Amino acid sequence: MKKTGKRTYCLETPVTVRGWSAVVGKTEKSGPLGEWFDHFHTDEYLGKKSFEEAESELQKEAVDLVKKRSEISEKDIDFVFAGDLENQCAGANYCMRHYDIPYFGLYGACSTYAEALILSCMSIDGGFANNTLALSSSHNCTAERQYRFPLEYGALRPQTAQWTVTGAGATVLSLRYDASKPRISRFSVGRVVDYGVKDMNNMGAAMAPAAADTLLTFWEDTNTRPEEYDVVVTGDLGKVGHDLMRILVREKFPDFTNTYDCGRMIYDRTEQDVHSGGSGAGCSAAVINGYFFPSLMKRTYNKILFVGTGALMNTTRIQQKETIPAIAHLVEIEAGEI
Amino acid sequence: MKKTGKRTYCLETPVTVRGWSAVVGKTEKSGPLGEWFDHFHTDEYLGKKSFEEAESELQKEAVDLVKKRSEISEKDIDFVFAGDLENQCAGANYCMRHYDIPYFGLYGACSTYAEALILSCMSIDGGFANNTLALSSSHNCTAERQYRFPLEYGALRPQTAQWTVTGAGATVLSLRYDASKPRISRFSVGRVVDYGVKDMNNMGAAMAPAAADTLLTFWEDTNTRPEEYDVVVTGDLGKVGHDLMRILVREKFPDFTNTYDCGRMIYDRTEQDVHSGGSGAGCSAAVINGYFFPSLMKRTYNKILFVGTGALMNTTRIQQKETIPAIAHLVEIEAGEI
Numbered sequence: 092m093k094k095t096g097k098r099t100y101c102l103e104t105p106v107t108v109r110g111w112s113a114v115v116g117k118t119e120k121s122g123p124l125g126e127w128f129d130h131f132h133t134d135e136y137l138g139k140k141s142f143e144e145a146e147s148e149l150q151k152e153a154v155d156l157v158k159k160r161s162e163i164s165e166k167d168i169d170f171v172f173a174g175d176l177e178n179q180c181a182g183a184n185y186c187m188r189h190y191d192i193p194y195f196g197l198y199g200a201c202s203t204y205a206e207a208l209i210l211s212c213m214s215i216d217g218g219f220a221n222n223t224l225a226l227s228s229s230h231n232c233t234a235e236r237q238y239r240f241p242l243e244y245g246a247l248r249p250q251t252a253q254w255t256v257t258g259a260g261a262t263v264l265s266l267r268y269d270a271s272k273p274r275i276s277r278f279s280v281g282r283v284v285d286y287g288v289k290d291m292n293n294m295g296a297a298m299a300p301a302a303a304d305t306l307l308t309f310w311e312d313t314n315t316r317p318e319e320y321d322v323v324v325t326g327d328l329g330k331v332g333h334d335l336m337r338i339l340v341r342e343k344f345p346d347f348t349n350t351y352d353c354g355r356m357i358y359d360r361t362e363q364d365v366h367s368g369g370s371g372a373g374c375s376a377a378v379i380n381g382y383f384f385p386s387l388m389k390r391t392y393n394k395i396l397f398v399g400t401g402a403l404m405n406t407t408r409i410q411q412k413e414t415i416p417a418i419a420h421l422v423e424i425e426a427g428e429i
Numbered sequence: 430m431k432k433t434g435k436r437t438y439c440l441e442t443p444v445t446v447r448g449w450s451a452v453v454g455k456t457e458k459s460g461p462l463g464e465w466f467d468h469f470h471t472d473e474y475l476g477k478k479s480f481e482e483a484e485s486e487l488q489k490e491a492v493d494l495v496k497k498r499s500e501i502s503e504k505d506i507d508f509v510f511a512g513d514l515e516n517q518c519a520g521a522n523y524c525m526r527h528y529d530i531p532y533f534g535l536y537g538a539c540s541t542y543a544e545a546l547i548l549s550c551m552s553i554d555g556g557f558a559n560n561t562l563a564l565s566s567s568h569n570c571t572a573e574r575q576y577r578f579p580l581e582y583g584a585l586r587p588q589t590a591q592w593t594v595t596g597a598g599a600t601v602l603s604l605r606y607d608a609s610k611p612r613i614s615r616f617s618v619g620r621v622v623d624y625g626v627k628d629m630n631n632m633g634a635a636m637a638p639a640a641a642d643t644l645l646t647f648w649e650d651t652n653t654r655p656e657e658y659d660v661v662v663t664g665d666l667g668k669v670g671h672d673l674m675r676i677l678v679r680e681k682f683p684d685f686t687n688t689y690d691c692g693r694m695i696y697d698r699t700e701q702d703v704h705s706g707g708s709g710a711g712c713s714a715a716v717i718n719g720y721f722f723p724s725l726m727k728r729t730y731n732k733i734l735f736v737g738t739g740a741l742m743n744t745t746r747i748q749q750k751e752t753i754p755a756i757a758h759l760v761e762i763e764a765g766e767i
Contacts, residue, residue: 093556094507098531100557141749169432170618177743178516180536184621184741188754193436193618195544196741196756198518198534206533210548217555218431219438237745280508280531283522403522403534405515407575411479416526418534 093216096312098279098305105274106212108424109222109265110161113381114152115373116231116257118365122358127381128258129156135232135257142232143177143185146259149373150175150186150228153261153380157224161263168192168263169220172207174199175228175372176255178237182228192224201298201327202281203227204260204376205399205420209278211264212422221266228259229371238291238406251293253329253354253370254363260376262384271427273387279309281418283403288415291404295332295354295367297415298400302328303339305398305419310344317347321392324383326399326419327354327374329367353378375399387426397422431554434650436617436643443612444550446762447560447603448499451719452490453711454569454595456703460696465719466596467494473570473595480570481515481523484597487711488513488524488566491599491718495562499601506530506601507558510545513566513710514538514593516575520566530562539636539665540619541565542598542714543737543758547616549602550760559604566597567709576629576744589631591667591692591708592701598714600722609765611725617647617759621741625752629742633670633692633705635753636738640666641677643736643757648682655685659730662721664737664757665692665712667705691716713737725764735760 093100113128120131130152137145150173158165171190174197175182187194199206207225214220232242234255240246264275284304288297302325310316317323317340328336333352340347353375354368379397386392403416431438451466458469468490475483488511496503509528512535513520525532537544545563552558570580572593578584602613622642626635640663648654655661655678666674671690678685691713692706717735724730741754 092507092559143745143749144751169430174536176517178745179514179538179741179743181741181743181746184754185746185751187621188623191620193620194756195548195618196536198512198536200517210533213555213557214551217551217557219551219555221430280533282529282531283525285526401534403517403519405517405519407481407516408519408523411481413482413523416522418532 098308099312100278102212102216102276105276106215107265107267107269108262108273108384110157110263111380111384112153112156112160113260113377114149115377119256119258119357122363124357124382142230146182146228146230146233147185149259150182150226151189153259154226157261157263163222163263165190165192168222168224170195170214171224171226172197172210173226174203176234199418200401200403201370201372201374202399202401202418202420203372205326205422208422209280209420212275212278215264215266223264225262225264227372227376229255229373231255231257234371248366249292250366251331252366253294253368254365255371256357256369256374256377258373258377260380262380270429273384273424273426275422275424277423279305279421281305281420283416283418285414285416291409293331294370294402295329296335297402298328298417299332299335299339301417301419302336302398302400305421306340307343309421317344317349320394320396323350323396325352327370328352328400329354329370331367387424390426393426395424397424436646437650438616440550440554440614443614444553445603445605445607446600446611446722448495448601449718449722450491450494450498451598451715452487453715457594457596457695460701462695462720480568484520484566484568484571485523487597488520488564489527491597492564495599495601501560501601503528503530506560506562508533508552509562509564510535510548511564512536512541514572537756538739538741539708539710539712540737540739540756540758541710543664543760546760547618547758550613550616553602553604561602563600563602565710565714567593567711569593569595572709586704587630588704589669590704591632591706592703593709594695594707594712594715596711596715598718600718608767611722611762611764613760613762615761617643619643619756619758621754621756623752623754627752629747631669632708632740633667634673635740636666636755637670637673637677639755639757640674640736640738643759644678645681647759655682655687658732658734661688661734663690665708666690666738667692667708669705725762728764731764733762735762
């Protein structure tokens with residue numbers, strides 16, 4: 092078996108990241124990473140009749156763009172692994188009507204994109220696919236009214252709350268070796284961790300222990316240390332969760348500083364009214380595809396760890412006074428050899 | 430690559446179905462398959478405070494039972510692939526808090542269990558797991574109030590509507606060969622099919638084309654015919670959808686009769702007020718684990734095709750006058766050699 096330690100897997104041959112795309116909304120375009128995204132929309136409806144239709148369209152644009160970039164046709168994509176935050180993952184389901192590609196629907200909340208990368212790698216390395224598509228999205232307006240309140244209420248949010256990213260990211264992963272492209276050789280699969288946080292406006296605190304758990308497991312499993320990576324980037328813990336995660340990791344690695352968080356990176360918290368930072372299944376998907384893959388191409392980074400984190404509650408459970416379970420999946424991504 | 434034809438995969442070594450369990454509610458216990466289920470509850474709350482908690486408990490009971498039956502400890506289960514119909518798949522998320530097992534959350538509506546079987550096979554055959562757990566559930570009371578109306582309304586339902594099964598099914602799949610146990614060698618991955626059905630009370634009609642599409646693709650991909658199987662069992666099309674699926678398949682195979690549907694089998698439609706039959710992510714999970722695996726052990730059947738079908742809408746999309754996308758994943762299951 093390809094397993095190392097408790098929850099980490101090493102591929103015999105690295106899977107190549109063949110192409111990537113990131114499409115976002117206007118708030119994300121106005122943020123510090125704005126110039127990195129491939130395409131943006133000022134209209135939250137994307138010209139559609141509903142925010143929900145708009146979210147599926149965001150995914151579709153990301154798919155069409157990554158297909159073109161990767162110079163791959165629909166028939167050469169063996170599987171799509173996709174999901175989003177809409178009830179019953181409707182964003183991805185309705186997007187996938189447009190394509191004749193075998194489809195696995197996933198739900199991992201904001202960890203969905205990392206989950207899709209891992210299952211892509213497993214299906215390619217296992218001999219079931221030559222090319223796969225990993226895809227996820229979120230839309231601020233679909234998420235706010237589904238998880239919190241109708242936008243029209245203008246409800247106030249506490250400082251620990253995160254701002255759901257309007258964005259989609261798509262990646263084509265491939266068996267075919269390309270020495271210039273980023274690649275994935277190792278990953279760790281998350282388990283459900285619940286530290287008893289009940290505040291749906293503080294998902295960062297709920298997810299931080301899961302992120303720390305998976306990171307510490309990976310370093311133990313692989314006998315590596317944080318400083319061997321240019322950066323350890325978490326999915327979307329936001330400021331509150333990211334600070335908490337660092338405290339937890341520093342119990343084992345006191346010098347741990349080389350870490351970013353997609354939720355912190357995507358917005359300028361001093362200029363933009365996003366409180367603790369970004370979140371949503373489109374957050375890490377947009378940041379990894381928009382910023383990190385291109386930066387790995389440019390050799391700004393040579394080796395990173397990406398930890399997608401997800402808060403696994405729903406509104407009904409929170410109304411029932413339940414706590415928030417969380418999960419974190421980890422992927423090691425390296426720059427190409429040339 | 431292990432692909433045959435368009436969407437079918439053949440494993441070099443069959444994956445063994447090591448153990449199974451099915452836990453249901455009282456309506457399912459009163460149905461024609463009642464005696465087959467491992468355990469049942471007359472209390473819809475299972476002694477918990479909410480129907481949602483009860484649904485997670487159903488899953489937990491199924492997991493604990495299958496672990497015992499398979500003589501496997503938690504640490505030897507490499508992955509859980511699980512999901513359900515609750516928003517954000519909370520049924521599985523909250524169940525998995527109780528276990529220290531790497532977890533992939535899935536959403537395929539009523540096809541979730543079939544999706545879990547396929548990803549289990551891929552991860553085992555691909556060298557990533559020795560044992561996996563495939564798990565899904567539904568609960569009539571969580572589903573009715575989430576998808577339709579609060580139960581207290583006593584809303585009337587049309588004859589095309591299906592009755593959401595209260596039940597969970599769990600399966601341990603294994604690399605370790607056991608000649609006495611059922612095994613899986615081939616499967617086909619579904620794609621999204623949308624024939625324009627808009628009636629959420631007629632999901633059978635929405636799913637039938639997806640089931641026919643995957644079945645016809647499998648027979649073409651493998652150069653086999655329906656009569657080579659003891660039975661072709663669909664996930665949960667109910668009477669309406671199952672009849673429609675047969676019409677579609679008969680265009681190619683006019684003599685196609687050897688087919689059952691989990692949604693039709695689980696209830697007695699003449700005695701029980703279930704309209705078109707059963708549905709829900711727990712329906713096929715309970716029927717395959719409760720009835721089919723034991724029947725394959727007894728050699729009542731030697732070779733079956735199981736097609737899990739899912740209707741991929743949500744209530745918001747239906748309120749927006751959208752149509753219902755559907756998907757169907759297929760698994761070929763054979764009895765053991767001895």
